[in-house]
Amino acid sequence: MPYEPPPELAGLSLSEIAALAQSRRLPPLDQWNPAHSGESHMRITADGGWLHEGSPITRPAMVRAFASLLLRDADGQHWLVTPHERLAIAVDDAALVAIDMEVRHDPTNGQAVLAFRLNTDDVVLCGPDHPLRVAGTAELPAFYLAVRHGIEARLNRSTYGQLIAHALEVSPAADQPHGLMVESRGARFPLVPAP
Structure with missing residues (x-):
């Protein structure tokens, strides 16, 4: 099924915007405690670009999926988290x-x-x-x-x-x-x- 981007914010009422904010289903990262840690070989540049081993990730659906698995710990380290592993990801500024x-x-x-x-x-x-x-x-x-x-x-x-x-x-x-x-x-x- 192809991805349908949400409508522009300018044309939406507050209730429609609030519904959009609530509609994205996200994995329960805070409930997962993976046993394995490693390196993702990924980096998020200051302008929001995603790289894997230096090559751009050009598929927006992949970026959205990876972003839903991101968390930052108390030390400022960003991680991609699944139930089984967490992989460090370098972030130049903000994720x-x-x-x-x-x-x-x-x-x-x-x-x-x-x-x-x-x-x-x-x-x-x-x-x-x-x-x-x-x-x-x-x-x-x-x-x-x-x-x-x-x-x-x-x-x-x-x-x-x-x-x-x-x-x-x-x-x-x-x-x-x-x-x-x-x-x-x-x-x-x-x-x-x-x-």
């Missing part, structure tokens, strides 16, 4: 890339909801369970969204631009004592790296 963002408002409470689409077609709703963090410097910030199992997605340049445009629209920097901030699902996220 995933956020490639689009939409803002919706929850009709039940009026709260803003920031929805992100990833390069794997996952949809993640930013909030307390999926926080946004900023790293780098004020001159060169980098934005990351928590996805699952310690894995993060780095916002690409256009998605970063969408986030900043939204922040300027809802709370100009002059109104914030600590710089720009955004809110999503009741949580506040500063957009300026800590000094």
Whole structure:
């Protein structure tokens, strides 16, 4: 059966976006305790490209499948996990890339909801369970969204631009004592790296 990518976020309501975020069935990595560890000979580049022994993995379905098996441990090591083994994978920056963002408002409470689409077609709703963090410097910030199992997605340049445009629209920097901030699902996220 051919893969049907989800529709563009811009044309969806909040309830449709939330349904997309919940619809992806993921393996229970946190319940698996594989006995064998090894090396995958795979690398994820800073721009989200996947390589195996230096050669690009060009099939999007394979990338989506591998991404569903990823976790990052407390030491920052990324692993591909199955019930029988875990294989180390090198990650240059973040394992995933956020490639689009939409803002919706929850009709039940009026709260803003920031929805992100990833390069794997996952949809993640930013909030307390999926926080946004900023790293780098004020001159060169980098934005990351928590996805699952310690894995993060780095916002690409256009998605970063969408986030900043939204922040300027809802709370100009002059109104914030600590710089720009955004809110999503009741949580506040500063957009300026800590000094």
